Amino acid sequence: MSKASDMELFLAGVMTGSHTTRQRHIHQAKTIRTAIAERWQRDNPWTWQRKHLLWFLDHRMDDRAEATRYYYRLTIQLIALRLGKPWFQS
Template sequence: MSKSFDMELFLAGVLIGSHATRQRHVHQAKIIQVAIAERWQRKNPWTWQKKHLVWFLENRLREHSHATHYYYLLTIRLLARRLETSWVFKL
């Protein structure tokens, strides 16, 4: 039996801001994680590539508002920082 990946622990080192902001980032990161796991069967962020996060922004958020895109983009930038990559994401 495999243990589920703890996204809150994964992001703990890069999360800043108020409690509500930190909770929003964790919640959104879990949504991103589920979407990528469904599409590519990659449950662990360490196995993600930039294309997976770009796909999420471009396809899963297609029907959402500009503000929603922005908040998810902030979360994705935190994920990239935690993964210690040089990936750049734009709106």
């Protein structure tokens, strides 16, 4: 997954909602991918572990507004769903 549009393909099967909502999830997933790639050199979501996503929430979102953290948690739930992992099921 080296191209920017790959996150859209990765999440396509699990995303629902309006066009705006889908675009927000794609944008946030790209932000998550960039942060994890910088920290652990893992730019492919298939190689991510739970600790990578928790690190993102704990360290990259710690100074953000609660609403922002909420929307990123929703995106992370979609990523976990796509990976077939029960990490962040509500």
